[in-house]
Amino acid sequence: MKKVLITGATGNVGIEVIKCLSKVNHPIQVFAGLRNVEQHQKKLAAYNVSFVKFDFTDSTTYKSALQNCNILFLLMPPQVSNIEKHFKYFIALAKAAGVEHILFLSVQGVENNKIIPHYRIEKLIAKSNIAYTFLRPAYFMQNFTTVLRNDMVNKRIIFLPAGNAKFTLIDVRDIGMAAATIIADIKNHINKAYELTSAERLTFGEMANKFSAKLGIKIQYQSPNLLKFYLTKRKEKVPTKFILVMIMLHYFQRFRKEPPISDCIEKITGRQPISFDQFIVDNKALLVN
Template structure:
C-alpha cells in the first residue's frame, strides 16, 4: 500500500467518474475510504472501507469524514438545491478537519456563465475557497464525450441552440486519471484550478459526423432556437429548470464558453487526452 499519500476520501463512487477514480486509486495501492448515500452500490475494492454519507446530512457526513485529509468531492446530481447541498457537505468537511477538497466543477464556471449549471459550480467554488482552513483544487471539466451519443434522438438528429460554436469535449476516463494524479500529491496543486478538455474543438456538425462514422448510422445536427429547445425538452417530461439548463449548455457552445481546448490534462499527466473519435473506437473494442 502507498503510505505516503495523505488520507483520502472519495465521493460519487457509485457513479462513473467517482467509481473510476476509486478503482484507479485501488490499483495504485492507495488507501482510501468511499462515501455514498447507498453503500451497497459502491464497488467492492480491497482494503477499502465504506461510509454512509449524504451531502444533505451534515452530522452523518462529519462522522464519515473524520480523519480524512484530502476529499475528492464529485458534484451532486443536478437539482434546484444543489448549491445548498454542496455547502452543507463542505461545512461538514470543515467540521471534520478535512484539509483539502478536490472538486469536480465545470469549464467556464462563473456567476454569469451562459450554462446555468456552471453558475452552480461557481457558487460552490466560491464557498469552498472562502471556507476557513480549506485548501482546494478545482477540476473544470468540459462536457463529457461519454454522454454525446445520448444527445442523438431516435430519428438520428441532434437538436439544440449551439449555432456554429465549437467545444472541446473530454473523455471521463481522462478526467479520472487526472484527478488521481492530483490526489496522489495534493500539496502540489493547492488552490489551483484546471480546465480539463479533449484535444480538439468540435462543432455539433462535426460531432454528428464522427458519430455517423463510428456507428455506421447517419447522424445529423439540427439547430434549434433556445425557446424551441426548452419547449421540446419540457414536452419530454423535464422540469423547466432542467430544460433551461440543457438548452443553455448548447447556448454556451454557441457563445464560445466551452472552448478552446486546454493543455492541462497532458501537462498534468504527461499523456494527451483522447479525441472523440478515438474514444468511440476504444469503447467499441
C-alpha cells in the first residue's frame, strides 16, 4: 500500500486535505506529520489517518517521517524562512528515501515572481527529478477567519494596504478536494501545475460590501499607507516579519496585472468552486461577534 505524508496536517489546508481524502476512494495510507503527536492528534481523531512526528524546524524528524513515503504533500509553514537550510535538505532526503511524487502547495503567479520563497522551492523540487504537481492557489478566503478575523470581528473593518487592486479568491475546502483528488489519481498529474481560483475577482472594497450584505452589519474597508499600516500592526504586537509578509501579499498587488481566473477546480474535482458569498454564509458564526 502506498503512503502519503501530509505536512502541515493541522493547519487550514492540511486538515482539509485529510478531510477530503476520507471522502475520496483510494488505496493509500494517510500519515499526518505533527510537531507534537500527543497534543495535536485529537484534531484528526475523526479521520482514518496515522500519525508521525514531523517538525520542519527540527531536521532530526525528517528521515523517520519520510520512511516508506511514496507521495509527499508539502507546504511552506510561516515559521520557516531559510529555504536553503530547510527545504533543500528536506527535498534531498525525500529523494534518498524514495519519495515518488511531491504535491507542493505554492501560490498563484509564482512562476513570474522570483522574490517569494515558493519560487525557489518549486525550482528545488523540479531540479530533484522527483515527479511533482504544483498547486498554485489564489488568495485564501479563510484569511478572514484567521489572520484578518480580529479586525473583522472586533473593529468591523478590513485594514489592508491593497488600494483598489483586484484579487482572485479560493476557499481552502476546494484546495483540499483538489489535492485529495490528485493524490488518489497521482499518475495523471505528473509534472503539472494548476492555478486554483474561484470564479470571482474582487477588490477588498467589494469584499467588504459582500460581508456587510450577508452578515447584516457594516464592514468598512480601509487602505492605509505603508507607514500607518506598519505602525498600527506593531502597536498590536504583530511580529515585524509577518507585517512584511502582509505588505508583500497585499500592497504589491496594486502594481501587477489582474490575476487570471482558472477553471482548474472544476476540471480536477468535477464541481464548481465555492463562491465568496457561500464562504460568508458557511462561516457566519466566525465572522460576527
